[in-house]
Amino acid sequence: MELIRIKGVDKQYNNGVTAIYDLNLKVKKGDFIFVIGASGSGKSTLIKLLYREEKPTKGQIIVGGIDVAKLKNNKVYKLRRKLGIVFQDFKLLPKLNVFENVAFALEMYGNPMGEVRKKTLKALELVGLKNKAKQYPDKLSGGEQQRVAIARAIVNGPKLLLCDEPTGNLDPDTSYEILKVLEVINNLGTTVIMATHDREMVNKFKKRVIVLDNGKLIKDYEKGSYTDVEDV
Amino acid sequence: MLRMFRIIGRNIRDAFRSIFRNFSLSVASISCITITLIVVALALILSSNFDNFTKLMKEDFTIVVFLDNKIDQVGIEQVEMEIEKLENLDSYEFESKEKIAASLMQTSDIFKNIMKDWESTNNPLQDTFLVKVNEVEKIKTTADEIKGIEGVSVVKYGEGIVEKLLAVFNNVEKALVIIVIALTFVTAFLITNTIKLTIFSRKKEIEIMRLVGASNINIELPFVIEGLFLGILGSLIPVIMVIYGYANIYINFDGQLFSPFIQLVQPEPFIYFISLGLCGIGIIVGMMGSLIAVRKYLKI
Numbered sequence: 193m194e195l196i197r198i199k200g201v202d203k204q205y206n207n208g209v210t211a212i213y214d215l216n217l218k219v220k221k222g223d224f225i226f227v228i229g230a231s232g233s234g235k236s237t238l239i240k241l242l243y244r245e246e247k248p249t250k251g252q253i254i255v256g257g258i259d260v261a262k263l264k265n266n267k268v269y270k271l272r273r274k275l276g277i278v279f280q281d282f283k284l285l286p287k288l289n290v291f292e293n294v295a296f297a298l299e300m301y302g303n304p305m306g307e308v309r310k311k312t313l314k315a316l317e318l319v320g321l322k323n324k325a326k327q328y329p330d331k332l333s334g335g336e337q338q339r340v341a342i343a344r345a346i347v348n349g350p351k352l353l354l355c356d357e358p359t360g361n362l363d364p365d366t367s368y369e370i371l372k373v374l375e376v377i378n379n380l381g382t383t384v385i386m387a388t389h390d391r392e393m394v395n396k397f398k399k400r401v402i403v404l405d406n407g408k409l410i411k412d413y414e415k416g417s418y419t420d421v422e423d424v
Numbered sequence: 425m426l427r428m429f430r431i432i433g434r435n436i437r438d439a440f441r442s443i444f445r446n447f448s449l450s451v452a453s454i455s456c457i458t459i460t461l462i463v464v465a466l467a468l469i470l471s472s473n474f475d476n477f478t479k480l481m482k483e484d485f486t487i488v489v490f491l492d493n494k495i496d497q498v499g500i501e502q503v504e505m506e507i508e509k510l511e512n513l514d515s516y517e518f519e520s521k522e523k524i525a526a527s528l529m530q531t532s533d534i535f536k537n538i539m540k541d542w543e544s545t546n547n548p549l550q551d552t553f554l555v556k557v558n559e560v561e562k563i564k565t566t567a568d569e570i571k572g573i574e575g576v577s578v579v580k581y582g583e584g585i586v587e588k589l590l591a592v593f594n595n596v597e598k599a600l601v602i603i604v605i606a607l608t609f610v611t612a613f614l615i616t617n618t619i620k621l622t623i624f625s626r627k628k629e630i631e632i633m634r635l636v637g638a639s640n641i642n643i644e645l646p647f648v649i650e651g652l653f654l655g656i657l658g659s660l661i662p663v664i665m666v667i668y669g670y671a672n673i674y675i676n677f678d679g680q681l682f683s684p685f686i687q688l689v690q691p692e693p694f695i696y697f698i699s700l701g702l703c704g705i706g707i708i709v710g711m712m713g714s715l716i717a718v719r720k721y722l723k724i
Binding site: 243266268284287299300 | 638642
């Protein structure tokens with residue numbers, strides 16, 4: 193089953209920079225994809241296009257049946273509720289504790305209290321932070337904060353999890369833990385797309401790798417690693 | 425439906441929570457609302473009292489119609505009929521020269537001595553009609569009309585002074601209206617700006633709400649409800665000041681300012697209207713301010 197289809201997409205920013213050039217890509221349900229490439233190659237732009245933070249200048253993007261390019265600004269939430277997003281800088285609310293940070297989205301949709309509690313604790317358990325539910329983010333390590341962010345992203349059971357350099361601020365051991373968590377989530381059926389610089393992780397986990405260079409998709413490996421890329 | 429109630433309930437809880445968690449910012453907004461509303465309250469009280477004063481003054485304007493001394497009872501009745509026909513007539517009263525003499529005699533012994541021998545034939549005073557008009561602005565026209573009636577000798581209404589007073593009243597009233605409106609705008613602007621600043625510091629919160637799939641209404645609602653609470657909390661002190669302060673001033677000054685000429689507006693129900701108005705301004709401006717501020721960070 194196809195989850196994402198990108199057809200002939202160009203993205204040119206207002207300042208004239210073309211970040212994505214004629215991109216075509218299909219993503220199956222349950223895929224785990226690393227998006228790699230040098231800084232400025234268009235990795236982050238690709239992720240942003242997928243959660244409709246940016247609109248493509250040209251072309252079509254379908255995510256889970258939603259035509260993302262045609263989505264109006266005030267309807268973007270419909271797409272966002274179907275996917276989870278994780279960032280390099282975690283984006284947690286410092287004044288809410290771990291539980292509240294994760295429950296935030298569910299409560300906003302108006303889910304009943306009992307359900308919010310159940311789902312939130314389940315997500316926290318999945319990332320191994322059930323015992324820190326009452327802590328505030330500034331009391332947690334970087335890896336723990338990122339795991340809270342992942343719990344928040346998956347709490348609503350999304351089909352797609354987008355990660356924009358989730359290990360960019362973390363040491364190798366912690367990065368490995370985060371990747372393990374993402375792999376578990378992927379094994380539970382969620383498609384994961386992760387933009388990264390992290391050579392070690394890409395090589396270790398042997399997933400599908402797509403390589404961007406100056407906004408162009410130049411390689412798409414089924415089970416790739418950085419060594420393949422360096423051959424290019 | 426149930427979901428709707430849950431969302432609103434959660435928003436009310438969150439509004440309270442965020443007022444306390446962003447305590448210093450909330451205090452800034454609330455005190456801004458409080459201070460500006462106190463100024464608005466003062467302006468409202470002043471202008472209402474001035475309005476009251478001019479209304480009472482205008483009610484006191486009277487045309488005094490002196491009748492010919494030779495006029496007989498029939499003539500008086502004819503003049504009365506003519507006065508009744510006046511368009512701008514509010515009320516009138518007849519005072520015979522005997523009555524005037526009698527009331528003058530009561531005021532001093534000198535008058536008493538002079539007037540005690542006056543009979544209706546040798547009473548030099550004139551019978552008068554005291555005419556009050558509906559529209560003070562047209563008092564001159566009405567006075568002229570009365571002057572044209574047969575049997576009327578002299579018409580007095582304080583010419584010159586009345587016109588000047590009316591002009592002054594008009595100008596001051598206009599100025600007060602402008603001041604109150606301007607103040608309301610300044611209040612709205614100040615409060616909106618303060619709330620904007622406080623919401624600016626919560627930009628990240630709004631960004632995250634958007635990322636996790638909050639619709640625009642999802643994001644606006646808690647801020648608007650928070651604005652409502654800020655408005656209520658901010659109008660608390662001004663309302664208390666109006667209710668207790670004005671009632672006390674009224675009692676201490678005996679309901680008049682410096683002289684019986686300037687009557688203060690009765691505290692009830694006046695203070696309740698003012699309080700309601702202040703609360704309304706606070707709530708509306710608080711909610712609108714929040715909405716305007718939060719919309720800056722939404723993509724609509």
